[in-house]
Amino acid sequence: MKREQLIASFEKKKRFFSHIEGHQKKPLYQPKTLDVPEGLYEKCSACKNTFRQRDVIKNQLVCPHCHNHFRARAIDRLSMTVDAHTFVEKGFGYITLNPLFQEGYDQKVQNYKKQTNLDEAYIYGYAEIHSQPCVIGVMDSYFMMGSMGSVVGEKVTKSIEYALYKKLPLIIFTASGGARMQEGIYSLMQMAKTSSALRKMDRQGLLFISVLTHPTTGGVTASFAMLGDIILAEPKALVGFAGPRVIEQTIRQSLPEGFQTAEFILEKGMIDKVVHRHEMKKTLYRLLKMHRRREN
DSSP states (O other), X not given: OHHHHHHHHHHHHHHHHHHXXXXXXXXXXXXXXXXXXXXXXXXXXXXXXXXXXXXXXXXXXXXXTTOOBOOOOXXXXXXXXXXXXXXXXXXXXXXXXXXXXXXXHHHHHHXXXXXXXXXXXXXXXXXXXXXXXXXXXXXXXXXXXGOBOHHHHHHHHHHHHHHHHHTOOEEEEEEEOSBOGGGTHHHHHHHHHHHHXXXXXXXXXXXXXXXXXXXXXXXXXXXXXXXXXXXXXXXXXXXXXXXXXXXXXXXXXXXOTTTTBHHHHHHTTSSSEEOOHHHHHHHHHHHHHHTOOOOO
C-alpha cells in the first residue's frame, strides 16, 4: 500500500513540474508582428540597411548608405536619363509567338505583360539628353529577366535601323539574362541579326554607346552589348557570358575576387568607363556633344 501511494505521489509531482516547465517555455509577452505595407521600404542587398522607398527613388535608385545600384525598370531608366517630355516611343504592335510550342510560355508572357505594363523586355524611341537628340533603347530585367527572344531581337534591330534612318547616335541600356531558352534557336538567331545591323551603322559612321547594367550576361553580352563604339557600365554590374559557378566547374580553378564585375572588366580593357548613375546623364551628354555630326 505504501509503495502504491509513493508511486501515485511521484506521478502527481511529475505532472505538476511538467506543467510548470510548459508554462516557463512560453514567453510572458508575445509581440505582435507589424503589418508593413508592401512597397513602403526597400532593403539594400549589399549593406542590408532598410530605407524608405521614396528616399531610394529620390536618390535615383541608389543606396543612400553604400551607393549600391538597385535594379531599375525601363521607365525609371528613361526618366533618369532623358529630358522630360522628349521621349517618343517607337516599335509598337509586336506579338511574342511560341515557335517551339513550349507549354506555359504563352501564359508566362501574358503574366509579365500585366505585371510590367510592357509588350516585351525592350523599348526604344527618340529622345533628347540636355537637348542633344538621339535614339535610346532600354532593356527591362523585370520582364523575363530581360531575356532576348525573337521580338526583343527584332526591336533592337529596328532601333538600330531607326537611328540609321534619322542619322542619330544610338544608346542602349542592357540588362539581360541572355537568350530566351523558350524560343531555342530562334533566340540565338537574334545575336547575328543585331550584330549585322550594327555593322551597317558602323559603315555609316554613326555613334553607338552601349551601357551595361546589372546583370548583362549570355547572348546579349555575346552580341550587341559589347559592340559599342563606347562601352560604359554601372558600378558593380555583373557582366559576362556564363556564370562564375559554371566557369569554376569547367576550368576547375577558383576565380579571382570581383570576377565579372564592371570594375574587373574595366581593368582588363573590355569597357571604357564605369559611371555612377548620378553621373550617367551628364556623361552621355558630353559624349553626344563631342561626337555630334556637323552638317555642311
